[in-house]
Amino acid sequence: SEKLQVPEALTFDDVLLRPKESRVEPDEADVSTRVSKNVELNAPVLSAAMDTVTESDLAIALAREGGLGVLHQNMDAEEMAAEIERVKRADELVIRREDVVTARPEQTISDVDAMMAHEGVSGAPVVDDDDEVLGIISNTDIRPYLGVNEDDLVEEAMTDEVITAGPDVEAREALDLMYDHKVERIPIVEDGKLDGLVTMQSILERREHDDAARDENGELVVGVAVGPFDVERAETADEAGADVVFIDCAHAHNLNVIDSAREIRETIDADVVVGNVGTKEAAEEVVDFADGIKVGIGPGSICTTRVVTGAGMPQITAVAEVADVAAEYDVPVIADGGIRYSGDAAKAIAAGADAVMLGSYFAGTDEAPGRVITVDGKKYKQYRGMGSVGAMQSGGGERYLKEEQEDEEFVPEGVEAATPYKGSVASELHQLVGGIQSGMGYVGAETIPAYKERAEFVRVSQAGQTEGHPHDVMITDEAPNYSPQ
Ligand code: RVP
Numbered sequence: 354s355e356k357l358q359v360p361e362a363l364t365f366d367d368v369l370l371r372p373k374e375s376r377v378e379p380d381e382a383d384v385s386t387r388v389s390k391n392v393e394l395n396a397p398v399l400s401a402a403m404d405t406v407t408e409s410d411l412a413i414a415l416a417r418e419g420g421l422g423v424l425h426q427n428m429d430a431e432e433m434a435a436e437i438e439r440v441k442r443a444d445e446l447v448i449r450r451e452d453v454v455t456a457r458p459e460q461t462i463s464d465v466d467a468m469m470a471h472e473g474v475s476g477a478p479v480v481d482d483d484d485e486v487l488g489i490i491s492n493t494d495i496r497p498y499l500g501v502n503e504d505d506l507v508e509e510a511m512t513d514e515v516i517t518a519g520p521d522v523e524a525r526e527a528l529d530l531m532y533d534h535k536v537e538r539i540p541i542v543e544d545g546k547l548d549g550l551v552t553m554q555s556i557l558e559r560r561e562h563d564d565a566a567r568d569e570n571g572e573l574v575v576g577v578a579v580g581p582f583d584v585e586r587a588e589t590a591d592e593a594g595a596d597v598v599f600i601d602c603a604h605a606h607n608l609n610v611i612d613s614a615r616e617i618r619e620t621i622d623a624d625v626v627v628g629n630v631g632t633k634e635a636a637e638e639v640v641d642f643a644d645g646i647k648v649g650i651g652p653g654s655i656c657t658t659r660v661v662t663g664a665g666m667p668q669i670t671a672v673a674e675v676a677d678v679a680a681e682y683d684v685p686v687i688a689d690g691g692i693r694y695s696g697d698a699a700k701a702i703a704a705g706a707d708a709v710m711l712g713s714y715f716a717g718t719d720e721a722p723g724r725v726i727t728v729d730g731k732k733y734k735q736y737r738g739m740g741s742v743g744a745m746q747s748g749g750g751e752r753y754l755k756e757e758q759e760d761e762e763f764v765p766e767g768v769e770a771a772t773p774y775k776g777s778v779a780s781e782l783h784q785l786v787g788g789i790q791s792g793m794g795y796v797g798a799e800t801i802p803a804y805k806e807r808a809e810f811v812r813v814s815q816a817g818q819t820e821g822h823p824h825d826v827m828i829t830d831e832a833p834n835y836s837p838q
Contacts, residue, residue: 364652364667365697366818368810375797382793383800384786386707387685388421389624389645392574392596395419395564396786397702397801399687401712402426402578402601404722404744405736409439411720414778416440416573417562419786423576423599423710425739427748430586433577434593440575441594444559444567446524447541447549455480455547456490458508465507466495476538479511484546488513489538517542520549524559527551568596576626581610584617591621599626599647603658603740603766606635618642629689631666636678645685647710648675652691654713655738658766669704669810676705676805695788695834702789702801703808712736714785717775725774732774738767773836784834 386397396419400407404427412422424436442449456465456477469477469492476491488511495501501510516534518527520543527539531553541549559565566574577590578601587598598621600614605628618625627639628647636646651658651665659665666674672688679686688701689710698709715721716736723735737743745763775781798804813821822837 362667362670363812364669365691365693365700367667367813368669368700369813369817369821370700370703370792370796371809371811372795373797373807373809375794377794377797377799379787379790379794382790382798382804384789384793385419386801387645388576388687388708389597389626389685390683391624391644392421392568394421394566394574394708396566396782397706397708397789398698398782398785399423399576399689399708399710400715401689401710402576402599403712403716403737403739404747405734406712406716406721408722409436409443410722411715411718411778412436412440412575413443413573414718414720415715415782416567416575417444417565418779418782419564419566420782421566421574421576421597421708423578423597426578426580426586426601427739427744430589433586434589437575437577437590437593437595441572444555444562444565444571444573446527446555446559446571447520447522447551448555450484450548453478453540453547453550456507456511457481458487458506458511460507461503462495462501462505462507462510463503465490466492478515478538478540478547478550479507480547486515486517486540486542486547487511489515489536489540491537515540518551519543522551524556528553528556531556579617581605581607582613584613584620587617587621587625591623595623597624597626597645600628601739603629604650605630605647606632606638608638611638614639615642618644626687628687630675631671633674633678636675640678640682640684643684645687645707646675646679647687647689648672648706649689649691649710653689653738653767654691654693654772655736655741655767655770656690657738657768658740661764661766669700672701672704672706680705695785696792698785699789699792700810703792703796703804703810705805707801707805711785713772714781715778717772718778718781719776720778726771728771733771734774735769736772737769738765740766741769743769780833788834 398420400422402423402425404425407422415422454472454474454477456479479488490511494510517540537553539551574596576597577595578599579586581602614627624644626645627643629649631650652668668691676686685707688706717734798807
């Protein structure tokens with residue numbers, strides 16, 4: 354039957370990168386990329402919008418390493434806005450007025466000491482009723498050996514010659530002021546009132562992350578998932594400062610979803626990434642308005658879409674098909690799901706993706722939500738599909754729900770699972786990005802665009818695949834980037 358004259362579709366284990374002539378040293382390979390038309394990253398890595406993967410903690414950690422966290426949508430709109438703001442403000446140079454811990458001149462030393470300990474700060478501007486800065490009190494001002502007593506008043510112990518700056522102060526300038534005057538914090542004053550605070554600690558912390566992915570104001574970038582029909586939520590996310598809004602849909606070739614995505618694109622300022630798709634036909638429908646296209650129908654580690662529905666596309670073919678279409682319009686492509694090893698990420702990018710999105714890889718990190726559980730002496734963290742019964746019952750399964758679904762009898766497309774506990778996002782990302790860079794070295798590509806252009810694949814047999822993993826040995830020491838599946 355003609356029906357069965359079918360094309361072949363390939364995934365990660367079916368292919369390998371053909372090694373090529375190279376002068377590229379892996380650690381010199383430039384992994385900066387675009388995730389959408391207007392958002393650049395310094396590492397081509399996104400964390401999945403799943404309720405066991407990305408909340409603000411992970412988004413902050415990942416953006417500090419150059420990638421992008423995509424907040425999940427299993428929370429109400431207000432909470433989502435607060436989470437976005439937490440990421441945007443995490444590395445802020447100027448702490449905003451409402452977040453600055455202040456002291457009052459008539460407070461006692463013991464009182465202010467307890468307050469600073471409680472708030473976790475080591476100093477505070479002292480303000481009067483009009484919010485005018487009268488001085489600064491810090492831990493060093495209230496040491497008992499300075500002759501300060503518990504019942505003394507703040508105004509007696511504070512430093513009253515305060516170095517201040519205006520709201521437009523830059524990091525370099527603030528640091529110079531701090532060194533010149535031997536102070537660690539500079540109140541920002543506007544129209545005679547306290548307007549914020551710059552601390553030495555925040556400047557030095559920022560410096561530690563000079564590869565962080567930042568917006569044009571120097572704040573960390575953040576993405577957020579919204580349901581395909583939730584225009585209002587997309588607007589809330591936009592207003593809260595999200596850089597990229599991800600239309601979170603398991604099948605974005607649904608024309609109702611595309612209509613709605615188009616409306617969202619027209620309504621908000623943030624970039625809009627449309628997904629997931631898995632074919633060139635779907636890509637053609639969205640490529641004229643999407644700021645990025647996300648690819649993945651069924652490759653996810655916790656995903657049962659292919660088993661439950663019989664539909665799906667092996668991921669390497671899906672990425673390559675979509676990338677061919679997207680390249681003509683210069684729209685970035687994100688390969689989402691199925692990445693187990695850094696080599697899979699390297700292959701996804703070689704096939705045409707500008708960046709990769711991972712769920713299970715990050716679900717085991719410290720920064721992912723959820724606690725560590727121990728089974729037979731091994732540590733794990735919970736990881737579940739957003740189309741699993743658990744995630745859908747707690748409201749996050751919008752991605753998999755029908756538009757008007759109200760009954761509780763879900764047809765799940767995901768499972769609830771556990772994934773090995775791993776440590777910090779920073780160390781995981783170091784392995785992942787290092788593997789991608791080494792892949793670029795093997796192919797002789799200095800940049801991601803060059804890599805996509807230059808990479809060629811070979812087809813691998815089952816025997817070839819066996820050969821590629823450690824074989825005929827007993828592994829005695831676990832490698833940080835390999836564990837047998
Ligand atoms: P993985 O990295 O293989 O764990 O895959 C993560 C991806 O799986 C997510 O980014 C999402 O596209 C997909 N996903 C999330 N939930 C489900 C599901 O319940 N089927 N699938």
